[in-house]
Amino acid sequence: MxxxxxxxxxxxxxxxxxxxxxxxxxxxxxxxxxxxxxxxxxxxxxxxxxxxxxxxxxxxxxxxxxxxxxxxxxxxxxxxxxxxxxxxxxxxxxxxxxxxxxxxxxxxxxxxxxxxxxxxxxxxxxxxxxxxxxxxxxxxxxxxxxxxxxxxxxxxxxxxxxxxxxxxxxxxxxxxxxxxxFRRVAINEIVSLLKNILAKERLTATDEALYAIARIAEGGVRDAESILDELITYCDREITFQDVFDVLGLVAWQSFHDLCDAMLTSNVARQLEIIEEVVAAGKDLSQFAEDILRYFRNLLVCRTADSSEILLRLPEAEIEAMNTRAKKFTVVKLIKLVEQFAELVNGFDSQIAQRTALETLLIRVSRVDAEISLDTVMEKLLLLGKGGIAAAGDEAAPPPNPR
Ligand SMILES: [Zn+2]
Structure with missing residues (x-):
């Protein structure tokens, strides 16, 4: 030593x-x-x-x-x-x-x-x-x-x-x-803490890398600092978004795009192949499931929020790639996906599962008129048959601004 x-x-x-x-x-x-x-x-x-x-x-x-x-x-x-x-x-x-x-x-x-x-x-x-x-x-x-x-x-x-x-x-x-x-620490506060430390150490990292670290640390200062430690030892230059994935042994970001594309084309064989790749590389499946949840949460943000850059804190090229994919889903489908993955992840009692559950509920509430699910349409048709549409129509106004 x-x-x-x-x-x-x-x-x-x-x-x-x-x-x-x-x-x-x-x-x-x-x-x-x-x-x-x-x-x-x-x-x-x-x-x-x-x-x-x-x-x-x-x-x-x-x-x-x-x-x-x-x-x-x-x-x-x-x-x-x-x-x-x-x-x-x-x-x-x-x-x-x-x-x-x-x-x-x-x-x-x-x-x-x-x-x-x-x-x-x-x-x-x-x-x-x-x-x-x-x-x-x-x-x-x-x-x-x-x-x-x-x-x-x-x-x-x-x-x-x-x-x-x-x-x-x-x-x-x-x-x-x-x-x-004591509270878990806000992402922004963790990012500025890490920035301060890097400045004192005369090192640099991209904002996207710091936000990625803060997200993974889920409000824990010590966890964020020890991730930064690993990255400092690994990098002899500016720490990048990709470095965070490499050092933490996370599944490469591209795999989530691939999985998403395979889901969009209902290519089950490809989906299973991706799981096989993740397992073969010795990655943690519960972490992978959390990351899928985070990915679809991000797609939902792209699909529903105008200022998605601030909410996502991802490199520009990534946001573009996500926007393209987000447009191929309906909001209802994305909400469903997030809810399903959150339920899968919920067993681990993670912050991301709690957050996405809250977010999807809010989006569901505010977007309920914009995209009516098939169930609701069926319900309406039944009511129409019974002549009861007027009562139901009050609470379900036509979509003001459908996307
Ligand atoms: Zn003293």
Whole structure:
């Protein structure tokens, strides 16, 4: 290994101040307000999916509480980042900031050890901060022991409990904590974060590549950063849209066009061939199914939305190729396809399945008059036969602007 060890992006550019935390303004603002007003709760519950900044925020909070360069020897909203406490907390080896992995320290003895130590005053800080990650993994007896500590915490003790699964935490614990819900980060915010990192690293990537990374990361900052890491190692020039596919081992974009064309011509043999190619190349089929869903979602966007460039963030040539194909489908057919693939993918509980379900519902609602499905036509004909068309006609006006 080289003398200068390569440091992962996520570690190297880990936010060191509340303002640097991406996509969690609602949380950092509340925390800084609490610190500024001196109303610091002794137990925090940080909830949210993995890799979106819970532990990072907990460490910044610990620095804010214990920075020794703070004015008036009190907690500060802007820790200096330079004093011994700030430096060691950032490095994860401060004696008064104890990080515990709830998954591997989930027994009652582990919590008892915390209880015994929590009474001792901090050695070089104002507060002893216990950050318990994956706290939902604690056993019932461990939770009971923790509850006792939370009921009568020493004045110098602060607990930050972090979890991806809040529903597994006893209500008695939750009621003792101030609750903070971390959000998945918006695509635009992830893209600008990645742009900032690349600028600091003196590297470049196309916008389409960054949007592709952000979409694949589905709101996870850490995932986006580690994908960027892989790409930086792979590319010695500007990172492109195609690079993202190559590095992540995703099925080539062209395969989706091919599959789409085969579906348009009802060429089943070709469709099965494409599946065979994907399997033979060792690609993940569930990922492939998600990507098909994303592809048809994009076709639906092309077919129904005028400003599709902004919604798709794909290279121009790709948008053109998709527009051509989109025109060959009816909106109803595309909605159906998206719904069917979403249902297939839904078993994986993915963001893309939820999003497309919502989008197709909205499109269906707003376009229902533009393209009447065969079922509705049949229904109308039946009603006509019974002389009841007037009542049904009220809600189904003729299409104002059919496409
Ligand atoms: Zn400091």
């Amino acid at each position: 080289a003398a200068e060890q390569y440091m992962a992006i996520a570690r190297k550019w880990r936010p060191q101040a509340f303002d640097d935390v991406v996509g969690q303004k609602h949380i950092t603002r509340t925390l800084t307000n609490a610190i500024a007003s001196g109303r610091i709760h002794h137990a925090f519950l940080f909830i949210g999916s993995r890799g979106i900044g819970k532990t990072t925020t907990a460490r910044i909070l610990a620095k804010a509480l214990n920075c020794t360069n703070a004015e008036g020897d009190a907690p500060t909203v802007s820790p200096c980042g330079e004093c011994d406490n700030c430096v060691s907390i950032a490095a994860g080896n401060n004696i008064d900031v104890i990080e515990i992995d709830g998954a591997s320290n989930n027994k009652v003895e582990d919590v008892r050890e915390i209880r015994e130590n929590v009474g001792m005053v901090p050695s070089s800080s104002r507060y002893k901060v216990y950050i318990i990650d994956e706290v939902h993994q604690l056993s019932t007896s461990a939770f009971n022991a923790l509850l006792k500590t939370l009921e009568e915490p020493p004045a110098h003790a602060i607990f930050v409990l972090a979890t991806t699964e809040a529903h597994k935490i006893p209500a008695t614990i939750i009621s003792r904590c101030q609750r903070y819900d």
